[in-house]
Amino acid sequence: MGLRKAFGGVVAIDGADVEFRPGEVNALIGPNGSGKTTFFNCVTGMIKPDLGSVVLGDRDLTGRAPHVIARAGVGRTFQLCRTFPRMTAIENVLAAVRPGGVLHGLRSSHRRAEIDRAHHWLTRLGIEHLAEAEARTMSWGQQKLLELAGVLMAEPTTILLDEPAGGVNPALLDRIGTLVRELNAEGRTFVIVEHNMDLVMSISDHIVVFDRGRPIAAGPPAEIRADERVLGAYLGV
Amino acid sequence: MPSGGLLFQSIILGLLLGGLYALLAAGLTLYFGIMRVVMIAHSAFLILAAYLAWWTNDRLGIDPLLSLVVTVPLFFGAGVLLQRGLLSRLRPATLTMMSVLITFAIALMIEGLLGYAFTGTQRRIQLGYGTASFELFGARVAVVKLIAFGLAAVSLAALYTLMKRTQFGWALRATIQHRDAARLVGIDTERTAGFGFGLGLATAAVGGTALSLDTTIYPSLHWHWIGPLMAIIVVGGLGSVPGAAAAALLLGLAQSLLQIPMGATWAQTVFYVALFATLAVRPQGFFGGRLAQRF
Amino acid sequence: MRNGSKSLLSYGLPALVLVVAIALFPSLAPNPYVLSSGVIVLNWAVLATAWNFVGGFTGYISLGHGALAGLGGYATGLLIVKAGLPSFVALAVAALLVAALAVPIGFAALRVRGASFVIVSIALVLILLLVFQSWSSVTGGSRGLVVPRPFPGMLRPDHHRAFFFLYGGLLLLALGTWWLLDRSRFGMGLKAVREDEDKAEALGTPTFAYKLTVFVVSAAFTALAGGLYALWFGDLDPVFQFSVLTGSYIVLMALLGGVRNLYGPVLGAIIVGVALEYFKVEFGNTPLHLVTTGLLLGLVVMFMPDGVIPSLTALVKRLRNREDSSIREVTAADLAEQRREREAAKS
Amino acid sequence: GGDDGGGGGSDDPIVVGISLPLTGDFSEPGKGVQEGYEAWAKITNDKGGLLGGRKIELKILDDQSNADRVVADYEQLIGSDQVDLVVGPFSTRLVVPSARVAQEYGMLFVEPAGAAAEVFNQGFKNLFYAAPAVADDHYNHLAEYLLALPAGEKPETVAYAAMDDPFAQGTAYGLKKKLEAGGVKTVVDEVYPPNTTDFGSIAAKIAAAKPDMVVGGSQYQDGVNLIVALQQLNYQPKLAAFSTAPTNPEFAKAIGNKTEGILSPTGYSQDAPYESNKEFVEKFTAQFGRAPEEDQANGYTTGQVVAAAVEAAGCAEQGDCQQKLIDWLHSNTVDTVVGPLKWDATGKPQGAHMIQQWVGDDIKIVLPADAKEADLVYPKPAW
């Protein structure tokens, strides 16, 4: 372990030795620029770490291509929110790769089952009414939810969410929190990067705090909330 | 082994050629690196300018360089119109692709109209000093080639200063990167983008005139130019004028030297070899930064 | 969303029309010249459909497909002339060879996106032009290569007829393949690449492998069309086989018809192909045909950037219900209400 | 006009279909050939047409110097427009594909400008090249002359630069083969693609090798550009020979009148003593306001050849008539403005070209000795 990634002179992650607990809702918090997104990018193979390794269960995923990691059961959302702009919501969700061959979908019965599942996720995230709308015509928050639906469609076992609450209406947020807990109960592992402390504190089992590319604290919410270093580095006075 | 004299002569020829390439590629750098527009018609405009220079000389009997007085403003205006009338109406999401096609269409029209107006006949300016040359350490330097090189150097320096040192340069780049945000800081994005395009075409006017001094022109000649120029801007790093200039000199030199052992046709492949090598080793180009649109 | 009758209407009916048209055209053509124009149009249709495997699915605009067709033509010709293969065996082997060659080409070209890819594809044409011009000991250089007739002694009109049917078959094969891909997850993955490549990758699509695969498929069809052309036409000249213009016409056709539609490229090929022939007859003595082609392309880009078929369907839709209200609109209160009902029903 | 309707004769015009490169790479010579054809039609019609009163009507299409196009053009002319006769376009590169169309429709194909060897090894049975000699033989007289020079004067080294074009290379390499066989050394041998516009490097290579003689296998503009580039480097050979370009009326102006001593082969001379030539020069000059050059003559010759066959066979339409025309040409000699022409089975003519040289501001025939208007100047004066 001991992940390290430097961009030119900027060291984004420096020897981060982090362990997230399978089957739990983990949170990763830290000030802006502390390396959280970079950490996600390393884990999902979007960028290659300079040093260190990424291990999922007993599989070493270091340096593997993003799609390989995704197929190993790691799904993620993007902080900057990325959808397929000229595809409808339902197509966006269907585009997630799921088990089954590449030619899957030629049989009508398969197709129908898939479409039903896609609708199911849109409904759970409250954007079912937008199923036929193209993603580019959606508001920020709607796209955020759509992205989440796509990730969930792939049925990953480990789900990395980069600021799921950013721009999402608080009323809906409660439901996302509930959803996360439900899915967690089904056995999925979550790692959530978030600045919304209410959400973090209420849904996570285990919190890791980053500062300048290093983990400075880890533990259950109550412990983190009281940690001096965390207060100083992140939560502010 | 080629003689030292030939080698030196080839180096001189290569540098002169490279200078011209740099000027011809400068406009492409502007549209492409700064505005994300693939301007296939750039070389068609070069040929158009060359034709105008030839025509000025042929009909009015005056020096082709004088045609610049007319062609530079004319092309600038045409660029502004082109941008405002056509390119700015394309959807930003598909701008790159659609710009390829629309500028391709323009190239076809220019080629067709040139053919209509001047026929497909090859033309060449007949200058009193066309074959004049002087000796430089044993190599011959043709006067016309030197003039073209000088034009290139002057225009490139002017362009560089404009982009680097003026508010206009900044505004142009901001416009391209986030149009709404640029409007919100008070930039007249329409005008800025139009001027940027006009500037690119103005370099085509200068380049075409320089080109016309020492080469044959015909309407479909632009196809011959577009490949090497594209290769130059990729190798140079999209959007970097100094990068394009360096790549142009280097490739011009390489082409000229490679012609000694390989012959003219194979030597041209150096552009594409360099292009593919660049993409394989350093897709961002050798002289520009990765996201860099630095001037 | 996609019910049976609709897909029959948008896929089955045009397919039937196409088959009937291909079957009847040769006997309806008033003279051999019209028939030969028909062959040319079908050639364009195959090329445009083949191009659309890459352009339509992945959104990578290749101006270099002319080069792949040229390669197919030259490979076919050289296999006949130098290796002594029978014409159609040579055609098949050539398509396989070009497909194999498309792997390294795609490997280099597909590493870059957007505008850089366009440049690379143009460069592909120009570099092949230089190679085929220079390497005259093998290719014949600009002296050209004469491909022996596959049906020696056949008179010209019969020759045209035979090739018209060959092209027709190839077109149907290409369309069928496209349709299958479109329905498959593979196709969905490719479309995701078109929209946002990194995102697709993160969702588990092996984007590079997908792109490469579809590029190879596209290259194979393109090479088949090019090879058939070589057999039909008989004379290969690098300047015309490796011309940026060819690739550009292909793009124009696909775009005009609509790249997201199975029949878009075919329709585009028919429109542009016929227009090209018409302009030639009409403006034969002037280069104005270039101007008209340019104008046509410009108009398409400016006013129908999605192509004829989508523009027309949109128009029909708009005429039917003036306001686009396919999206149901609900307030947060309504949603909460529905949710409550659902939950009540569940428990 | 004979209007008596007997023997299949009528006053329907005889439609002759032609595709020519009026735009694109070969447009300049293409237009020359067009004038030749037009002059032929006018002169013939003024005399009452063919077959006892049928006028000649030309149907000319532009193939844009494009081989795909030229095929479509002949396809259209034969298949759709139902022309009675077809004659050829300009340049070997266009002649080969179009001859095949004619062959497959069973048409006679007389052509003015397919001079390279490949025209004749395609197995065409319907093709006839209406000029005195094929490309490889253009310099025959020059080669003979040079090889006959005494050892001290004979050029020892030669540089060749040829466009990558069957015809242009044919001329240069025809000469090269003969000179090499005669012990003259080749020091530079460059080939450039048709679209080359920058000749600086080639010229530098030639100049650096300092050969006694430079031979350019050129069409038109490439020849001009190469000469200018050589002059920019101040290279002074003892002899310089270029195909096609120097016989063009624009040539001298294009290189700033520095033409001293440049040689060129030609198949035609305005002063040639052949019977029909006087009439041609006269009437052509009246029609176009200037004397005909080689390209015009080639077009005219083509017309003459076809006309002779038509008169002899007594017919001019598609179908069986075409084979009669072909058969007749294979076994007869036709008198033309470039002299009597006869062909072997492949359609190859059996003569040789003359050699011209720029002397002062005029180009004059210098070889062969029996046709010369001036003496060959060797070594040539500085340019």
Add this chain to the structure above:
Amino acid sequence: MSEIELVDVQAGYGRAAPVLRGFSVAVPAGSVVCLVGPNGAGKSTVLKVASGLLGPRSGQVIVGGKDLTGAGPQKMLAAGVALVLQGHSVFREMTVEENVLLGGYTVRDRTEKAKRAKFVKDLFPVVGERWNSLAGLLSGGQQKQVEFARSLMVDPKVVLLDEPSMGLDPKATSTIFEQVVRMRDAGTAVLLVEQNARRALETADLGCVLDLGRVHISGPAHELLADPQLGELYLGGRPAEKPPAV
């Protein structure tokens, strides 16, 4: 008098049905109006209309008493209206320096520009630290800070903020809210869109709930905060827990 006022605005995108259907709001000088509502309600659309990015189909936009309906962003900026967009709108391929200084594009006075640049550097340390890197390479939150800094290079009469706290860490969020208060106290009119609704309403004078393009309810911010039904529908069930003070 209100610095900016939208009267009965109808607006939408392309040919689609309108997003705003008769929306009105007024922001007096020296006050903060907070706009909340579910995703897709049309909040960002309101700000786009107010800033001139989107022309309304009907209705009026009145700035400082003058009717500026249909004016473009340049005119709006000249009239003193500035908008910070939702999401990310830095000029990615320009440096932080260039981004910030472009914020002062309309400021001709050089010393004034330099003074402001220094001010924003002090306010957001990261802006100064990364002065020469390309903005597109910064982390999400850092980019937001650069954007906010960019908007502070001018001194507008009306500030339109579209979810300024999104993606920001608690410290930076506090900085922004402090800045909002400071601007209000200096007499600026602030129209704030926030999903961090409770926090925003605490800062705001007036609140306005938008749903489906219409004003659902509006009133003094503290009253909205107290409304239990609004809480469930729009503000989230749990009342905000303040970070523990040290």
